[in-house]
Amino acid sequence: MMLQKVAESPPFVVPIQEHNVNIQPFGTYPPTKTQQWIRYIFFNTSFGYMKLRRPFVERFKQECKGGPVDSYLFGLKVRFYPQDNQTDAKSAVCGNCYNAKEWRWLDKCLPTGGTFLDIGANMGFFSLFAVTKQARIIAIEPNTILFERLCNNMFLNGSAACLVKVAVGERDETGTLIQTNMDYGGGTIGQGKGETVRIRPLLDILTELNVNKVNVLKIDIEGYEDKALLPFLSTAPASLLPDHIIMEYSERDRWQSDLMSKLTQVGYHQKARSRGNILMSRK
Secondary structure, eight states, X not given: OOOOOOTTSOTTBOOGGGGOTTOOOTXXXXXXXXHHHHHHHHTTSGGGGSTTHHHHHHHHHHHHTTSOEEEEETTEEEEEOGGGOHHHHHHHXXXXXXXXXXXXXXHHHSOTTOEEEEESOTTSHHHHHHHTTTOEEEEEOOOHXXXXXXXXXXXXXXXXXXXXXXXXXXXXXXXXXXXXXXXXXXXXXXXXXXXXXXXXXXXXXXXXTTOOOOSEEEEOOTTOHHHHHHHHHHHSOGGGSOSEEEEEOTTGGGOSSOHHHHHHHTTOEEEEEOSSXXXXXXX
8 A cells, every 4th residue: 555645635634754754674673582572471462461461561661771662563563662652562562462452342343444533543553453454544643752653653564544743622723732651642731841732623634634434433632532522523414423432431530521421412322341441332
C-alpha cells in the first residue's frame, strides 16, 4: 500500500514523509540479549498477563539506556520507546497480552477494509492492529513526540493511515497539553505548563477529511472524552455515528458532563467492559 500524498489535505493533517526523512532503517536499534530473553518469556504468552511481568518490564526499560528498540507487534515492525511511555513498554514486553480485551473487541467489530478512528492514538498500538485489517485509519494524536513516533511506526509498515496532529474538543481553539507522571501517554488538556496544541471539533475533522462512515472509534484521552464526544454526538448525522466505541472509562471522574446518558440517548448500549475501558455499540 502506497503512502498518500497529503497536498490536498487540510492543514492539520501532516504528511508522513515530513517526519521520516531521516528515519533510521528498521533494525537499527536491536533488542539486547536481556530484552530478547524477557520477550521470549512474556511476549504473547500466558506469563504476559501476570503481575510477575512488572519487574521485567522495568528491567526491559533499563536496558534501553535512553534509546528505542526495534521489534514486532501484531506481526508488524515497531520502534518502541519504553523508557517514557507505558504503552510502548507493556506492548514491547507482553505483545498481544497488553490491552487484550480491547484489541479483541476491535478485531471483532472492525470489518476488513472498514474505517477505524483512533483518538488519542499514542504510538499507534490500536492503529497498528487496524493495519492488519486493511482498514482506513484516521489516527489523531496532539503530542508532538508521540505523533512523530506514530508517524514512524506507520511509515515502517508502509501504511497509508491519515495522521492528524490535533486534540479533539468542543471548539476550534488552542489549549495546553500537560504530561502527567513522566509518561507521554498520560497527557491531557488542562491548565499549567505544557505543550500548546490546536484543538478541533471532531465533526469538523471528519467533514474536512470526507469521512462518511466510521465502523469503530477508539478514544483514550485521559478524562477529556466528554469534551470531545458530546458536541459530536449532538450535531453529527446519525450516519456518521460510529457503529462501535471503545472508550477509556477509568478517568470518567474527570468528566464535567454526563457523557454516558448522551451515548444512551443516541442509541449506544454497553456490550463489554475491561478494567479501564468499555465497549459500546449501536447495533
